[in-house]
Amino acid sequence: MPNAIRIHRHPLSGHSHRVELFAKLGGINHALVDVDLLAGEHKKEPFLSLNPAGQVPVIEDGDTVVADSNAILVYLARKYAPDWLPSDPVLEAEVQQFLSLAAGDIAHGPATARLVTVFGAQLDAERPKAVANAAFARLEAHLDGRSWLVGTIPTIADVAIYSYTAHAPEGNVSLDDFPNIRGLLGRIEALPGFVPMQSTKVGLAA
Numbered sequence: 001m002p003n004a005i006r007i008h009r010h011p012l013s014g015h016s017h018r019v020e021l022f023a024k025l026g027g028i029n030h031a032l033v034d035v036d037l038l039a040g041e042h043k044k045e046p047f048l049s050l051n052p053a054g055q056v057p058v059i060e061d062g063d064t065v066v067a068d069s070n071a072i073l074v075y076l077a078r079k080y081a082p083d084w085l086p087s088d089p090v091l092e093a094e095v096q097q098f099l100s101l102a103a104g105d106i107a108h109g110p111a112t113a114r115l116v117t118v119f120g121a122q123l124d125a126e127r128p129k130a131v132a133n134a135a136f137a138r139l140e141a142h143l144d145g146r147s148w149l150v151g152t153i154p155t156i157a158d159v160a161i162y163s164y165t166a167h168a169p170e171g172n173v174s175l176d177d178f179p180n181i182r183g184l185l186g187r188i189e190a191l192p193g194f195v196p197m198q199s200t201k202v203g204l205a206a
Helices: 014-025 069-080 089-119 126-142 156-166 179-189
Strands: 005-009 030-034 058-061 064-067
Touching: 005 014, 014 030, 014 069, 014 089, 014 156, 058 069, 064 069, 069 089, 069 156, 089 126, 089 156, 126 156, 126 179, 156 179
Parallel strands: 005 030
Antiparallel strands: 005 058, 058 064
16 A cells, blocks of 8 residues: 555545545545635645645655545545546547536636635625526536446546536536536446535535
8 A cells, every 4th residue: 555645635626536535436545635715725835835826635655745636636636546537539538628627617616606705705606606507408418328427437537527426506506407527426336435525505405
Protein backbone atom coordinates (compact mmCIF):
# COMPACT_ATOMS: atom_id res chain seq x y z
CA MET A 1 0.00 0.00 0.00
CA PRO A 2 1.50 3.37 -0.96
CA ASN A 3 1.90 6.20 1.51
CA ALA A 4 -1.33 8.11 2.02
CA ILE A 5 -2.17 10.71 -0.60
CA ARG A 6 -3.04 14.00 1.07
CA ILE A 7 -6.31 15.48 -0.21
CA HIS A 8 -6.65 19.16 0.65
CA ARG A 9 -10.38 19.82 0.61
CA HIS A 10 -13.43 21.50 2.09
CA PRO A 11 -16.29 19.23 3.21
CA LEU A 12 -18.96 21.31 1.43
CA SER A 13 -17.06 21.46 -1.87
CA GLY A 14 -18.40 19.13 -4.54
CA HIS A 15 -15.12 19.42 -6.42
CA SER A 16 -13.36 18.16 -3.30
CA HIS A 17 -15.93 15.46 -2.72
CA ARG A 18 -15.50 13.90 -6.16
CA VAL A 19 -11.81 13.37 -5.37
CA GLU A 20 -12.50 11.97 -1.91
CA LEU A 21 -15.25 9.74 -3.36
CA PHE A 22 -12.96 8.35 -6.04
CA ALA A 23 -10.18 7.70 -3.56
CA LYS A 24 -12.67 5.66 -1.53
CA LEU A 25 -14.16 3.83 -4.51
CA GLY A 26 -10.74 3.12 -5.99
CA GLY A 27 -9.31 1.84 -2.71
CA ILE A 28 -6.61 4.51 -2.75
CA ASN A 29 -4.88 5.15 0.56
CA HIS A 30 -5.50 8.80 1.47
CA ALA A 31 -5.74 11.35 4.24
CA LEU A 32 -8.07 14.36 4.26
CA VAL A 33 -6.68 17.80 5.05
CA ASP A 34 -9.42 20.37 5.65
CA VAL A 35 -8.87 23.86 4.27
CA ASP A 36 -10.80 26.66 6.00
CA LEU A 37 -12.32 28.53 3.07
CA LEU A 38 -14.31 30.89 5.27
CA ALA A 39 -11.09 32.04 6.92
CA GLY A 40 -9.45 32.49 3.51
CA GLU A 41 -6.87 29.79 4.15
CA HIS A 42 -6.93 28.89 0.45
CA LYS A 43 -5.86 32.40 -0.56
CA LYS A 44 -2.65 32.58 1.43
CA GLU A 45 0.49 30.59 2.16
CA PRO A 46 1.23 27.78 2.60
CA PHE A 47 -1.77 26.71 0.48
CA LEU A 48 -0.88 28.98 -2.44
CA SER A 49 2.42 27.15 -2.80
CA LEU A 50 0.37 24.04 -3.59
CA ASN A 51 -2.11 25.75 -5.89
CA PRO A 52 -1.46 29.36 -6.94
CA ALA A 53 -5.08 29.51 -8.17
CA GLY A 54 -6.18 29.33 -4.54
CA GLN A 55 -8.76 26.58 -5.04
CA VAL A 56 -9.53 23.20 -3.53
CA PRO A 57 -9.01 20.36 -4.06
CA VAL A 58 -5.29 19.72 -4.33
CA ILE A 59 -3.54 16.42 -3.76
CA GLU A 60 -0.02 15.65 -2.65
CA ASP A 61 1.28 12.27 -3.74
CA GLY A 62 4.82 12.22 -2.43
CA ASP A 63 6.59 15.00 -4.33
CA THR A 64 3.79 15.23 -6.92
CA VAL A 65 1.19 17.95 -6.50
CA VAL A 66 -1.95 17.95 -8.66
CA ALA A 67 -4.70 20.59 -8.63
CA ASP A 68 -8.10 20.66 -10.38
CA SER A 69 -10.57 17.92 -9.47
CA ASN A 70 -10.89 16.41 -12.95
CA ALA A 71 -7.13 16.37 -13.49
CA ILE A 72 -6.82 14.64 -10.11
CA LEU A 73 -9.37 12.00 -11.12
CA VAL A 74 -7.40 11.22 -14.28
CA TYR A 75 -4.11 11.10 -12.37
CA LEU A 76 -5.43 8.82 -9.65
CA ALA A 77 -7.14 6.50 -12.13
CA ARG A 78 -4.09 6.19 -14.33
CA LYS A 79 -1.75 5.55 -11.40
CA TYR A 80 -3.85 3.63 -8.89
CA ALA A 81 -7.21 2.49 -10.30
CA PRO A 82 -6.92 1.94 -14.08
CA ASP A 83 -10.25 0.11 -14.34
CA TRP A 84 -11.96 3.48 -13.80
CA LEU A 85 -10.52 5.07 -16.97
CA PRO A 86 -10.91 3.02 -20.17
CA SER A 87 -7.84 2.50 -22.33
CA ASP A 88 -9.99 2.17 -25.45
CA PRO A 89 -9.60 5.53 -27.25
CA VAL A 90 -13.31 5.86 -28.08
CA LEU A 91 -14.44 5.16 -24.52
CA GLU A 92 -11.71 7.38 -23.08
CA ALA A 93 -12.87 10.21 -25.33
CA GLU A 94 -16.42 9.72 -24.02
CA VAL A 95 -15.12 9.95 -20.45
CA GLN A 96 -13.35 13.19 -21.32
CA GLN A 97 -16.61 14.59 -22.68
CA PHE A 98 -18.27 14.06 -19.31
CA LEU A 99 -15.30 15.58 -17.50
CA SER A 100 -15.85 18.63 -19.70
CA LEU A 101 -19.54 18.58 -18.79
CA ALA A 102 -18.59 18.49 -15.12
CA ALA A 103 -16.25 21.46 -15.57
CA GLY A 104 -18.78 23.30 -17.75
CA ASP A 105 -22.54 23.07 -17.37
CA ILE A 106 -22.45 21.14 -14.08
CA ALA A 107 -20.14 23.76 -12.58
CA HIS A 108 -22.13 26.66 -14.04
CA GLY A 109 -25.48 25.00 -13.34
CA PRO A 110 -26.18 23.04 -10.13
CA ALA A 111 -22.85 23.95 -8.52
CA THR A 112 -23.42 27.68 -9.04
CA ALA A 113 -27.07 27.46 -7.98
CA ARG A 114 -25.86 25.85 -4.76
CA LEU A 115 -23.37 28.68 -4.18
CA VAL A 116 -26.35 31.01 -3.80
CA THR A 117 -28.21 28.93 -1.22
CA VAL A 118 -25.34 27.33 0.72
CA PHE A 119 -22.74 30.10 0.64
CA GLY A 120 -24.91 33.17 0.06
CA ALA A 121 -23.19 34.14 -3.19
CA GLN A 122 -24.66 37.29 -4.71
CA LEU A 123 -25.46 35.78 -8.08
CA ASP A 124 -28.46 35.50 -10.37
CA ALA A 125 -30.17 32.41 -8.98
CA GLU A 126 -32.29 31.66 -12.05
CA ARG A 127 -29.65 31.36 -14.77
CA PRO A 128 -27.70 28.48 -13.14
CA LYS A 129 -30.98 26.66 -12.52
CA ALA A 130 -31.77 26.89 -16.24
CA VAL A 131 -28.27 25.67 -17.14
CA ALA A 132 -28.67 22.79 -14.68
CA ASN A 133 -32.01 21.69 -16.06
CA ALA A 134 -30.71 21.77 -19.64
CA ALA A 135 -27.67 19.71 -18.67
CA PHE A 136 -29.78 17.24 -16.73
CA ALA A 137 -32.13 16.83 -19.69
CA ARG A 138 -29.16 15.81 -21.84
CA LEU A 139 -27.88 13.43 -19.18
CA GLU A 140 -31.34 11.93 -18.77
CA ALA A 141 -31.58 11.20 -22.48
CA HIS A 142 -28.04 9.79 -22.62
CA LEU A 143 -28.77 7.42 -19.73
CA ASP A 144 -31.85 5.92 -21.37
CA GLY A 145 -31.12 2.19 -21.45
CA ARG A 146 -27.74 2.62 -19.77
CA SER A 147 -26.51 1.79 -16.28
CA TRP A 148 -23.40 4.00 -16.45
CA LEU A 149 -22.38 7.07 -18.42
CA VAL A 150 -19.65 5.32 -20.41
CA GLY A 151 -19.46 1.64 -21.29
CA THR A 152 -20.81 -1.06 -18.99
CA ILE A 153 -18.95 -0.36 -15.74
CA PRO A 154 -18.52 2.76 -13.59
CA THR A 155 -15.79 5.20 -14.60
CA ILE A 156 -14.48 8.52 -13.40
CA ALA A 157 -17.15 10.09 -15.63
CA ASP A 158 -19.79 8.92 -13.16
CA VAL A 159 -17.73 10.17 -10.23
CA ALA A 160 -17.18 13.58 -11.86
CA ILE A 161 -20.88 14.34 -12.27
CA TYR A 162 -22.07 12.77 -9.01
CA SER A 163 -21.50 15.32 -6.24
CA TYR A 164 -23.14 18.46 -7.61
CA THR A 165 -25.87 16.45 -9.32
CA ALA A 166 -26.80 14.60 -6.14
CA HIS A 167 -26.84 17.89 -4.21
CA ALA A 168 -28.67 19.88 -6.89
CA PRO A 169 -31.81 20.17 -4.68
CA GLU A 170 -29.74 22.26 -2.25
CA GLY A 171 -29.59 24.84 -5.05
CA ASN A 172 -33.34 24.63 -5.72
CA VAL A 173 -32.84 22.35 -8.73
CA SER A 174 -35.26 19.41 -8.61
CA LEU A 175 -34.35 15.93 -9.80
CA ASP A 176 -37.98 14.79 -9.84
CA ASP A 177 -38.21 14.83 -13.65
CA PHE A 178 -35.00 12.85 -14.15
CA PRO A 179 -35.53 9.20 -13.12
CA ASN A 180 -32.54 7.94 -15.14
CA ILE A 181 -30.26 10.36 -13.31
CA ARG A 182 -31.70 9.36 -9.95
CA GLY A 183 -31.07 5.74 -10.90
CA LEU A 184 -27.44 6.50 -11.71
CA LEU A 185 -26.98 8.31 -8.41
CA GLY A 186 -28.43 5.32 -6.58
CA ARG A 187 -26.08 2.92 -8.34
CA ILE A 188 -23.09 5.08 -7.44
CA GLU A 189 -24.26 5.22 -3.83
CA ALA A 190 -24.51 1.41 -3.78
CA LEU A 191 -20.86 0.93 -4.82
CA PRO A 192 -18.50 -0.50 -2.17
CA GLY A 193 -16.62 2.31 -0.48
CA PHE A 194 -19.12 5.04 -1.33
CA VAL A 195 -18.90 8.06 0.96
CA PRO A 196 -21.53 10.84 0.86
CA MET A 197 -20.84 14.53 0.72
CA GLN A 198 -21.95 16.55 3.72
CA SER A 199 -25.49 17.75 3.09
CA THR A 200 -26.95 21.19 3.80
CA LYS A 201 -30.61 21.78 4.62
CA VAL A 202 -31.26 24.58 2.14
CA GLY A 203 -33.25 25.03 -1.04
CA LEU A 204 -35.44 22.06 -1.92
CA ALA A 205 -33.40 19.96 0.51
CA ALA A 206 -34.55 22.05 3.48
